[in-house]
Amino acid sequence: MRIVLDRQRCVGSGNCVLSAPAMFDQSDADGQVVPRAPLPPSGVPDEARVAVELCPSGALSLADD
Numbered sequence: 001m002r003i004v005l006d007r008q009r010c011v012g013s014g015n016c017v018l019s020a021p022a023m024f025d026q027s028d029a030d031g032q033v034v035p036r037a038p039l040p041p042s043g044v045p046d047e048a049r050v051a052v053e054l055c056p057s058g059a060l061s062l063a064d065d
């Protein structure tokens, strides 16, 4: 599994930043999610799974490798 980020769908709620602060930040310009580093090509840490579950817009999702 891997994380998929569709920034176009982000509504800037910040749930992902609270759930997985090591992975996600928000843009100062528009509040949209910004990955702190390239998202891993495979493997989803537990905190990232929580972030996916709590994302209200579907901007974060899981996909098969």
Ligand code: SF4
Pocket: 009, 010, 011, 012, 013, 014, 015, 016, 017, 026, 031, 032, 033, 051, 054, 055, 056, 057, 058, 059, 060
């Ligand atoms: S939780 Fe979803 S909608 Fe909220 S900032 Fe993160 S990616 Fe955007």
